Amino acid sequence: MTSATERPLLFLDVDGPLIPFGSPAGAAAPVDGDNPLLARLDPGVGARLTALGCDLVWATTWGEEANEAVAPRIGLPRLPVLDPPDTGGREGPRGLHWKTRPLVEWADGRPFLWVDDEISAVDRQWVAAAHPGPYLLHRVDPAEGLTDGDFTTLAVTVRSFGGRRGGPRRP
Numbered sequence: 001m002t003s004a005t006e007r008p009l010l011f012l013d014v015d016g017p018l019i020p021f022g023s024p025a026g027a028a029a030p031v032d033g034d035n036p037l038l039a040r041l042d043p044g045v046g047a048r049l050t051a052l053g054c055d056l057v058w059a060t061t062w063g064e065e066a067n068e069a070v071a072p073r074i075g076l077p078r079l080p081v082l083d084p085p086d087t088g089g090r091e092g093p094r095g096l097h098w099k100t101r102p103l104v105e106w107a108d109g110r111p112f113l114w115v116d117d118e119i120s121a122v123d124r125q126w127v128a129a130a131h132p133g134p135y136l137l138h139r140v141d142p143a144e145g146l147t148d149g150d151f152t153t154l155a156v157t158v159r160s161f162g163g164r165r166g167g168p169r170r171p
């Protein structure tokens with residue numbers, strides 16, 4: 001069941017939205033075995049994501065590593081993780097992102113946002129046909145990562161869903 005007051009889900013990619021590819025990697029060596037890309041994380045981005053009032057879900061090839069390496073660096077708690085599909089030969093149309101079908105199944109009609117740098121027209125068509133509730137597929141420019149403009153779009157969309165607007169959370 002979907003209710004108008006249910007918090008939307010926000011499926012969150014890491015590479016691109018949180019770790020932009022815009023600046024050269026440089027020659028920085030990993031420190032203590034850390035992935036040098038982690039230095040590109042904005043420590044304040046977790047608070048801004050939390051403020052959107054959504055239930056966050058990792059949707060990234062980082063998988064559980066997002067909870068180990070990314071979440072603590074940006075001030076997010078451990079989040080649920082979208083698993084790659086066990087397609088069993090049912091991959092869907094050519095060009096459909098591996099995340100698209102599982103996240104629509106996860107949402108199960110509930111309002112959601114998907115923030116990623118790899119959203120294509122195929123994904124948009126598939127979600128439009130498969131998801132009966134409100135949603136936003138929001139493509140982030142991987143050269144920049146999440147910008148102020150992106151956050152404005154996300155916040156406006158969450159409000160348009162008719163969900164919570166800073167009110168008390170349900171337990």
Ligand SMILES: [Mg+2]
Nearest residue numbers: 013015016117
């Ligand atoms: Mg990405």
